[in-house]
Amino acid sequence: MARVNERGMIGPVEIRVPPDPSLSKVLRLAASGVASLAGYTVDEIDDIKIAVSEVLIALIEHGRGESIDVQFVVDSHTFTVRGRTPMEGFDVNDPDLQLCRTVLEGVCADHGIDQVDSNAQIWATVEHLSI
Amino acid sequence: MARVNERGMIGPVEIRVPPDPSLSKVLRLAASGVASLAGYTVDEIDDIKIAVSEVLIALIEHGRGESIDVQFVVDSHTFTVRGRTPMEGFDVNDPDLQLCRTVLEGVCADHGIDQVDSNAQIWATVEHLSI
Amino acid sequence: MTETGSPDSLTVEVGAHGELVVTGDIDIAGGPILDSAITDREEHGPVVIDVAAVSFIDSSGLRSLLGAARRARGRDEVVALRNVGAEVARLLEITGTTEQFEISAASDPSPAGSGESADSDGAGE
């Protein structure tokens, strides 16, 4: 089965949603499905679900109410969720983002919160420890 | 909670994936999540999962191997899945599509398989019977 | 906890009586896995498939089963589906293909499987 391509990747899976809080769960479900296909452990999938949720929180609470783009890029070592939404003057030092950041530090190997062109962008990477 | 907007809609949720068979399950998961949020019954969600799967089958087996776009448009009465992939000369009468069509007739209120511009397009609508 | 996720959405094992025990989703990813398990099995006599733990089936999964049924007819045999649950029964019915198999429902007093459709999601949510 050509599930994982030559470079050991699944996806990318790109999802565009309106900034509707209830869709956070749908994105966690989709991320869980992708990570499960890629052989991630239950604990890693729990971390991925939190990472996806934090990305959504930051973009829904700080974005302009337009659509949010979320991307899952997965290989046998890392699961990266990237999110972005159109917005000018995203204050990456906003104290409201601090709790998100602390949580991402706890569950992710690496993450970033940036203003890029006219988008707020957030990404987070969870590692898969092959046994 | 502003889960369902003024027009009683969730989404649209737009998903772009490579034509990887294993992602069919991820799309079913996402569709199930959206339909569950919208209050669809378990039986209706089973039909939606089949509809999503049939859309993927047709596009993965007949497309050109480029990306597939899938869209869920949901309100309190109907769940519509639309899919498309770049392709010229899509033979909508291909006998291979007949089994898909029969299944879609069984689980959906309505569906369509078309060539539109340079895309193969398939859509299917499952109805929500409010009680 | 360190259980791994289930990277395959479908697994096929050979049961105690030579039947194929299918677990998971028979979809466009799982169909080919089932296909090759069935063709391996055909050398050993009539094919019996326990679908108790099949949680989903679509037309590409059905095509695998119909292909097996067609090949079986060529050998004057019939493919038996055991512990057929709601999902499989529904798809056979919709497509008018129930008669191509020897069917026993999940509730029939027959070689018992788990008797229940497993939630084989494995997606942790």
Place this chain on the structure above:
Amino acid sequence: MTETGSPDSLTVEVGAHGELVVTGDIDIAGGPILDSAITDREEHGPVVIDVAAVSFIDSSGLRSLLGAARRARGRDEVVALRNVGAEVARLLEITGTTEQFEISAASDPSPAGSGESADSDGAGE
């Protein structure tokens, strides 16, 4: 079968001893539901929240709990979290906020909830 899906990913009920029994995901959608249930409850004395059936929590859910803890301190009270499972414990630990609550773990011999984290997916897969 005609059960409906669960349109709300979070439900809050008041238990037999006045505790809030939370079921589902405390996320950016569920947080506000929990918030208003907590503020309603605060008039009746110290807030006790049974989180046995909480299957997911993120920073927006945690903010609801921290807000309740802060308001409780203002009244010289403390918010009690009962039947704290792995998900909630992990987030409290990561964020160093465990000490803001009176915690009893799922295994503690305490007013028993369902004792198990429910899979509240409801998504049928």
